[in-house]
Amino acid sequence: xxxxxxxxxxxxxxxxxxxxxxxxxxxxxxxxxxxxxxxxxxxxxxxxxxxxxxxxxxxxxxxxxxxxxxxxxxxxxxxxxxxxxxxxxxxxxxxxxxxxxxxxxxxxxxxxxxxxxxxxxxxxxxxxxxxxxxxxxxxxxxxxxxxxxxxxxxxxxxxxxxxxxxxxxxxxxxxxxxxxxxxxxxxxxxxxxxxxxxxxxxxxxxxxxxxxxxxxxxxxxxxxxxxxxxxxxxxxxxxxxxxxxxxxxxxxxxxxxxxxxxxxxxxxxxxxxxxxxxxxxxxxxxxxxxxxxxxxxxxxx
Amino acid sequence: xxxxxxxxxxxxxxxxxxxxxxxxxxxxxxxxxxxxxxxxxxxxxxxxxxxxxxxxxxxxxxxxxxxxxxxxxxxxxxxxxxxxxxxxxxxxxxxxxxxxxxxxxxxxxxxxxxxxxxxxxxxxxxxxxxxxxxxxxxxxxxxxxxxxxxxxxxxxxxxxxxxxxxxxxxxxxxxxxxxxxxxxxxxxxxxxxxxxxxxxxxxxxxxxxxxxxxxxxxxxxxxxxxxxxxxxxxxxxxxxxxxxxxxxxxx
Numbered sequence: 001x002x003x004x005x006x007x008x009x010x011x012x013x014x015x016x017x018x019x020x021x022x023x024x025x026x027x028x029x030x031x032x033x034x035x036x037x038x039x040x041x042x043x044x045x046x047x048x049x050x051x052x053x054x055x056x057x058x059x060x061x062x063x064x065x066x067x068x069x070x071x072x073x074x075x076x077x078x079x080x081x082x083x084x085x086x087x088x089x090x091x092x093x094x095x096x097x098x099x100x101x102x103x104x105x106x107x108x109x110x111x112x113x114x115x116x117x118x119x120x121x122x123x124x125x126x127x128x129x130x131x132x133x134x135x136x137x138x139x140x141x142x143x144x145x146x147x148x149x150x151x152x153x154x155x156x157x158x159x160x161x162x163x164x165x166x167x168x169x170x171x172x173x174x175x176x177x178x179x180x181x182x183x184x185x186x187x188x189x190x191x192x193x194x195x196x197x198x199x200x201x202x203x204x205x206x207x208x209x210x211x212x213x214x215x216x217x218x219x220x221x222x223x224x225x226x227x228x229x230x231x232x233x234x235x236x237x238x239x240x241x242x243x244x245x246x247x248x249x250x251x252x253x254x255x256x257x258x259x260x261x262x263x264x265x266x267x268x269x270x271x272x273x274x275x276x277x278x279x280x281x282x283x284x285x286x287x288x289x290x291x292x293x294x295x296x297x298x299x300x301x
Numbered sequence: 302x303x304x305x306x307x308x309x310x311x312x313x314x315x316x317x318x319x320x321x322x323x324x325x326x327x328x329x330x331x332x333x334x335x336x337x338x339x340x341x342x343x344x345x346x347x348x349x350x351x352x353x354x355x356x357x358x359x360x361x362x363x364x365x366x367x368x369x370x371x372x373x374x375x376x377x378x379x380x381x382x383x384x385x386x387x388x389x390x391x392x393x394x395x396x397x398x399x400x401x402x403x404x405x406x407x408x409x410x411x412x413x414x415x416x417x418x419x420x421x422x423x424x425x426x427x428x429x430x431x432x433x434x435x436x437x438x439x440x441x442x443x444x445x446x447x448x449x450x451x452x453x454x455x456x457x458x459x460x461x462x463x464x465x466x467x468x469x470x471x472x473x474x475x476x477x478x479x480x481x482x483x484x485x486x487x488x489x490x491x492x493x494x495x496x497x498x499x500x501x502x503x504x505x506x507x508x509x510x511x512x513x514x515x516x517x518x519x520x521x522x523x524x525x526x527x528x529x530x531x532x533x534x535x536x537x538x539x540x541x542x543x544x545x546x547x548x549x550x551x552x
Contacts, residue, residue: 017552056392057552076395084393090386094315106307107394149390 005068007032007157007188008053013062015048015212022048023059024212030190030205032067032156035183037203037220038192039294044209046192047087050161053190054084066157080108083155087162089142091134097121097145098130101152108153120148123178140171147175151182158182159190164198176202200224200290208297215301216293223293231286232258232266241276244269255282305400308391312408316374323370323412328419331366335359335424338484348486349517359424360511361483366420367442368503371413371449372456372474375405379457380466383550392551398544402454402537409450410443417442429514437522438513441529445506448533449474455540458549477503487519502532 008030015023023045030036038046051057052064055075063070069077092100098117105113121127124144129137134145143163150158160179164172180202183189193199199206200220207217216223235255240248247269248256260266273280316323339355348357382388391401421429432438452474460466481503487495498504509525512518518525544550 051552054393055551056389058547076397079393079395082393084389086386086389088386090389092382092387092390093385094318095311099314103307103311104390104394106310107304107391107396109303109307109395153394 004032005065006030007034007067008036008190009063009065009068010049010053011063013049013052013064014060015045015052015057016060017048021212023052023062025062026209026212026214027062028207028214028217030188032188033183033186035180035189035202035204036191037199037206038190038209039196039199039206039290040192040209041298043211045212046209047161048212049209050084050159050190050192053159054082055079080153081156083150083153083158085146085150085158085160085163087165089139089146091137091142091145093133093135096131096133097126097137097148100134100145101148104149105152110153113152116154117148117152120151123181124148125174140167143167143171144175147178156186157188157190161192162194163191164193164195172198196290196294206290208294210298210301213301216297220290224288224290229259229261229288229292229296230263230266231288231292232260233284233286234258234280235282236273237279237281238277241272241278243276244272303400304394304396305404308396308400308404309407312374312378312404313411315378316408316412323374324416324419327366327370327416328423331362331420332423334362335427339427346485348489349515352515352517353428355427356429356515357486357511358484359421359427359429360514361507362424363417363420364442364445364507364510365478365481365483367413367417367446368449368478368506369474370416371409371446372453372470374409374412375450375453376457376460376466376469377453378405378408379454380460380463383457383461384463388550398541402451402541402544405454406447406450406537409453410446413446413449414442417446432514433516434513434522436513437509437526440526441506441509441513441522444526444529444533445510448502448506448529448536451533451537451540455536455543458540458543461549477501480504481507482519483507502528505529 006029008028010026010028013023013026026045026049038049040046048057052059053066053071055071058072065071066078067081069081071078095103101117105117121130124147126141126144126148129141134142137145147163163175179189191199191203203220205219206223208215233251233255240256248258251257258269270280335358338358343354346354348354456466456469460469480498481501482498487498487504490498505520505525505528508518508520509522509529512522
């Protein structure tokens with residue numbers, strides 16, 4: 001029996017840049033068809049990890065493979081299976097959009113690729129700009145072209161490194177619609193982003209990196225579920241009772257924020273307010289979002 | 302189209318799109334050198350018996366233009382791609398280091414030859430004889446442009462800023478080409494500087510190329526070709542080692 005390879009497999013990756021340990025023993029498996037998020041603060045090692053997958057950086061130790069092809073030993077197969085949308089808005093000012101896509105296809109050995117090029121240009125709204133020099137494209141259009149370039153060879157695995165940084169709302173939405181469609185059609189997506197609500201909405205599974213280590217890796221649902229803190233926003237008729245003052249954080253709108261891990265704590269607070277002669281005029285339970293989970297995990301580890 | 306051909310096509314299209322700057326400008330520069338030097342020196346200098354100074358100068362100018370342009374093609378393409386970041390477009394695909402090197406090398410040779418041809422054509426009006434030794438001409442031009450293309454690849458990979466590349470050009474390429482006997486025969490130099498010139502591979506390129514035009518040279522063309530070929534192999538090997546190791550391209 002042959003086991004299917006993970007789309008992306010990473011084992012004990014370490015990478016050091018002079019004084020900084022960018023990756024410190026990272027292991028991950030991403031299965032075919034997943035929409036996987038990679039989160040972490042700046043300098044956590046996300047881009048280093050992606051660069052190693054793409055062959056732009058060489059790991060000091062450990063292994064990485066795309067669809068079962070080692071990124072160093074079997075780099076041709078690995079790179080054929082991988083499409084990377086780089087973080088920086090790069091373009092080659094010598095060429096127009098169509099030329100750029102044709103040349104990029106050529107690098108992958110694809111000669112007659114115009115049908116597919118037309119299709120991706122269409123989906124990314126690049127068709128009206130096909131003959132425009134890349135220098136004259138707006139930032140959003142340059143970003144779309146980078147996505148198109150990553151897709152010319154129909155890679156089963158697509159890596160997007162902060163693709164929506166500095167991108168307007170419309171483009172972000174259309175980009176996600178397109179990427180989600182690719183995911184539904186079977187492409188594996190690995191995404192890094194700073195927009196946590198984006199990751200929460202799109203990713204089935206999420207890994208969090210901190211200082212080169214994986215500090216959390218679970219389905220998005222489990223991560224949200226396991227947030228051990230609940231939160232309520234309250235409005236009080238008078239100042240909070242002295243016994244509770246330390247637990248309440250003032251909110252800019254004059255209300256109070258109360259973090260708790262067990263609902264009995266909330267009950268005690270309400271009882272405390274009542275016995276002190278106060279009154280709760282408004283209360284709202286806030287659902288944990290990925291940002292809370294993220295902040296919590298980053299604080300704890 | 303395999304990846305190598307695509308990269309070669311891209312490199313050729315790149316310089317062709319700015320041909321005014323990459324082909325016409327160097328031809329005009331060479332023509333200016335020719336007008337000025339031949340005007341000033343024509344009646345004063347006879348390097349080889351029966352050969353006018355202009356006839357002596359033209360092959361040197363053609364070769365010098367080829368060398369400079371072959372070098373700048375690979376070096377400026379690489380440094381631009383590195384500085385603008387679009388080098389990732391060629392680093393992400395499954396191109397081997399040999400394909401990478403080959404594409405930059407051949408594009409540099411083509412640019413060198415196109416410029417050389419341009420300079421030769423505009424100097425036809427100055428009474429140049431037809432080329433009697435086509436074989437030597439081709440051998441010297443191909444190897445010399447190849448050598449400079451490979452050197453340009455090295456310089457483009459090594460340099461991190463434009464001024465580093467400019468330093469490479471100003472302190473290495475320019476002295477080597479100007480002190481190679483483009484404008485004079487090294488026999489007119491004091492013995493010490495003649496000796497120094499023999500360590501300059503560019504001297505052999507100019508001298509051998511001149512032989513192809515005039516049938517006369519300072520050094521036997523066979524030996525010259527051997528030196529040029531040896532230098533080409535050495536520089537190419539170094540350049541390939543850099544590419545294979547990922548030096549400054551893959552961290």
